[in-house]
Amino acid sequence: MKLVNSSFWKPYLLLLPALIILVGLFLGGVALAIMQSLGYFPLLGLEEFTFDYFREIFADPHFLTSLGYSLYISLVSAVISVIVGVFFAFQLMRLADRYRVINILYKLPIIVPHIVVALLIFLLFTQSGFWARLAYRLGWIEEMSQFPALIFDRRGIGIIFAYLWKQIPFVTLIVYTIFKNINQRWEQVALNLGASKIQVFWNIYLPLAMPGIASAFIIIFAFSFGAFEIPLLLGPSYPRTLPVLAYQRYASSDLSQRPYAMAITVVISLISILLILIYKKIMDYYQLKK
Amino acid sequence: MKRKGLILVIVLLAFLTLIACSAEEEVTEELLEEDWARIEELAQGSEVNFYMWGGDQRINQWVDDYAASRLEEEYGIELNRVPMGPDDYLSQLLSEKEVGRQQGSIDLVWINGENFKEAQENDLLFGPFAEKLPNYQQYMDTESPEITTDFGYPTEGYESPWGQAQFTFTYDQARSEEAPYTFAEFVDWIKENPGQFTYPDPSADFVGSVFVRHIIYEVTGGYEQYQQIEDEEELKEKIRPALEFLKELKPYLWREGETYPATVAQLNNMFADGELMATMAYSSILTSGEIAAGNFPDTARTFVLENGTIANTHFVAIPFNAPNKAGAMVTANFLASFEAQLTKYDPERWGDLLVFSYDKLSSAEQEKVDSIDVGEATLSQEVLDEHRLPEMPAELIPVIEREWERVVNR
Structure with missing residues (x-):
């Protein structure tokens, strides 16, 4: 009916x-x-479903290094972003209203496009960039090439810098809003009973803001894991992050590389879906607790 | 009554089409039998639609201003440049072939490499016509692989050459007194100046990819063996020593080969900044242009290696259903004329390399070529001619790039 x-x-x-x-x-x-x-690509005469491409990429050391590299970059940048972002949000909350400029300033990086960020980081941190020139002028290094290699490096410092610059304000924005909405009286009561500022932060603000912090973490982790332009512009030729590796296979004039490119993107998607599931679990957990 | 009339019209139309088709075929067959004077006569006052990549303003200008007005003067031909790249015009021709359209709209196309191969494999081109062109006979080295093959694929007279690009290295005279010439000198030069040389990532950049092909030619003994390779495994085996060589070279490269510039533009920037002692281009005039633009130091110069550098030729071809084949042939012949080639060679106008064999020019013509100011950093046409290697078959290139990725880049 x-x-x-x-x-x-x-x-x-x-x-x-x-x-x-x-x-x-x-x-x-x-x-x-x-x-x-799965190998169904009639244009190339491939018409049988097979897991061979997945098997092959998981046997390919290049793919495995890329997977590790992507996870490493996302994890490091997300952890640092969350720690700094939460700390920053806490400080921001204590600022008097007359410091409103800061409140606007810190949001700026959120609206700057990733490609611009990549360019900024590049101009500042290459071995012929701004800081290298400055250090050279000041006589701290004898040759420009002594400046540490921060861009196109295998530790992914340049990429992580770019992500931090974009992600810290994002975490701050989310967490600050939550902090603002936490009942101020709890803090007053705790302080009255002799709690220190650190205790207030640790025992009141942090636990209450945890769902927001966790979701911010998952969002930035998932985003940087699937992002393409920053590692393309600032990353080394080896290892490449997964999205860059997938694109490279996809853009090859050799069409038989397509199934591999697609297998890589499917792996990226699966990991992202997994992250969403974790996110949902966290949310459910806090919902229950309430 | 009405219906009868309709049937009559249909029958008439079908009949006419049939006649038109067979007549068209006859013209096609006949055209290649005619002598050149007759072809020129047929082309008089006709219209030629030239489909070409339109991404470079200077090239467009050369075609619109120079080529079009000269063709108008000489033959009354109206040349229409249509900015459409090979991907698009090939799919148009392919669908016209499928529906059997014998009268298309494209008379002449700018084509080479993989696209030519695709066109030939699908019978999309008219010919062989190149041998008919007087200028082809007079000026080209009709035996040389740059003319008879296109990325390793035999041209068989189905396309007529009209320009060339050749790979060159660039160094800075103020920094290195003399450029290396033999391959051994080249390697020593890199090893004596660690960290100051590198090449673009071959799996991401076209120029990096051609650099690796040079190393393959140098290390594994020449280009000939690569023209006839059927098996992927055989290729992998053959290029292995070259890749091992590149792997051993890594400690002497910029950043010790830990990473490679993603684009040749980045390589050029690092050269301009003095971070690197050399850069490279799939062009012989680019460096002079960069000096003129103030990007490269005035002391930048180009060089080639003793065993030569890779060049590729670009061609024009005529579609199977070109409505004006005579006009297209006359245009192709004009594009291969001494006069057209010379103006195209002038870096002020375009700077595309001559397709002529320098030896086949008269001494007066050689003088004219030499008198063109190609910029101080550019090598003479004679030197470039003597150091020219053909490209590898196009289908080998992705395999090489993948092998580089697997063996060298780790």
Whole structure:
């Protein structure tokens, strides 16, 4: 009976325009990627489904190093961003209202496009960049090439710098909003009872803001894990991050590389989906606690 | 009554099409039998649609201003440049072939490499016509692989050459007194100046990829063996020593080969900044241009190695269904003329290399070529001619790039 009822269908009908875009563009693309990663690519005469491409990439040391490299970069940049961001948000909350400029200033990096950030980092930190020149002028180094290699380096310092610059303000923004909404009286009571500032932070603010902090962590981790332009512009030729590796395979004039490229993107997507699941679990956990 | 009339019209139309088709084929067959004077006569006052990549303003200008007005003067030909790249015009020709359209809209295309191969494999081109062109016979070295093959694929007269690009290295005279000439000198030069040489990432950059092909030619004994390779495993085996060589060279490279510049633009920047002692280009005039623009030091100069550097030729071809094949042939012949080539060679106008064999020019013509100011950093046409190697077959290139990635880049 429910199915004949028009009010049952109405919300779906209203959602239809959005659903068409979501299904047609996004899920359609995902379905194609999955099919090609499983070796179904009629254009090349490949018509049998197989897991061979996945097996091959997981046996390929290049792919494994890239996977490790991507995880490493995302983890380091997300952890540092969260620590600094939370600390910054806590300080920001204690600022008097007359320091409003700071409140606007720190948000600026959020709106600056990633490609611009990459360029800024590049100009500042290459071995012929601003800091290298300055250090050379000041006589701290005898030759420009003595300046530490921070861009295109295998430790990914340049990439991590770029992510920190973008992500710290983002974490701050989220956590600051949560801190602001925490009932101030708890802090007053605790202080009255002789708690130190650190104790207030550790026992009141941090636990109450934890769901927000955790979700901020997952968001920036997932974003940097799948991001392409910053590692492309600032990363070394070896190891490449997973998205860069996938693109390189995809852009090859040799079409038989396509299934490998798609297998890599499917792996990236699976890891991102896993992160979403973890995020949901965290949210459920805190919901229950309340 | 009405229906009868309709049927009549249809039958008539079908009949006409049939006639048109067979007539078209006859013209095609006949055209290659005609002598050149007759072809020129047929081309008089016709219209030629030239489909070419339109991404460079200077090239477009040369075609629109110079080539079009000269063709108008000489033959009354109206040359229309249509800015459409090979990907697009090939798919257009392919679908026209499929539906059997015998009268297309494209008379002449700028083509080479992989695209030519694709066109030939699908019978999209008219010919062989190149041997018919007087200028082809008069000026080209019709035996040389740069003319008879296109990225290793035989041209067989289905395309007519009209320009060339040749790889050169660039160094700074103020920094290194003399450029290396033999391959051994080149290697010593790199090893004596550790950290000051590198090449763009071959899997990401076209110039880096051609640099690796030079190393393959040098280390494994020449280009000939690569023209006829069928098997991927055989290729991998053959290039292995070259890749091992590059791997051993890594400690002497910029950043000890830990990373490579992602683009040749980055390589050029590092050369301009003095971080590197050399850069490279798939062009012989780029360095003079960069000096003129103030990007490179005035003391920058180009060099080639004793065994030569890789060059590729670009061509024009005529589609199977070109409506004006005679006009297209006359245009192709004009593009290969001494006069057209000379103006194209002038870096002020375009700076594309001559497709002529320098030896086939008269001494007066040689003088004219020599008198063109190609910029101080550019090598003479004679030197470039004597140091020219053909490209590898296009299908080998991705395999080499992957092998570099696997063996060298780790």
